């Protein structure tokens with residue numbers, strides 16, 4: 001698939017702004033970045049601020065990397081030890097533990113696995129990964145069998161199956177752009193084979209055919225969920 005004419009340098013600049021490992025927190029203020037935060041009965045793990053996409057609906061741009069009072073903008077990736085130091089000793093009271101911040105956790109596959117083992121030892125009842133689905137391109141191999149050894153659920157943000165709309169909406173990094181959508185669909189099928197539960201999600205946006213997203217999920221054997229847009 002070629003790159004659409006309207007894919008301008010400004011989009012590449014936006015993408016570049018979304019990978020801030022060496023930046024200090026901006027107007028997120030003096031709040032220290034958090035590696036672990038609670039939401040709706042779950043415990044969320046903020047592994048990285050690196051992202052292979054710059055989704056046009058992402059709230060990190062308008063919320064300046066804040067999420068419900070937590071600064072999720074990481075100047076650099078935290079170590080396993082730093083994350084565990086912020087993690088409660090007993091995780092049995094949480095509905096689930098979720099790898100999810102304003103970045104893509106599959107950049108840190110090995111650390112995720114180490115953490116998942118530690119979380120189980122602390123009583124975690126369920127472990128979920130929220131991902132944009134480009135982990136195979138990031139790691140250069142099929143990572144679904146690995147994920148199946150330590151997560152219970154993978155939730156994959158697909159959002160559209162239209163190739164041109166995918167590029168416009170998700171804004172993948174240049175090195176992934178041409179293969180991104182096909183790779184996400186391959187990843188969905190691989191997760192269904194390897195992970196206990198695979199969920200495909202689509203964000204409610206004008207002009208998006210979510211029935212197509214649902215159809216891809218169902219044909220792969222995955223569950224499907226529509227997500228409301230946050231603003």
Ligand code: SF4
Pocket residue numbers: 018051052053054055057058059060101102103104132
């Ligand atoms: S993958 Fe998630 S964190 Fe990254 S740009 Fe998209 S919505 Fe934002």
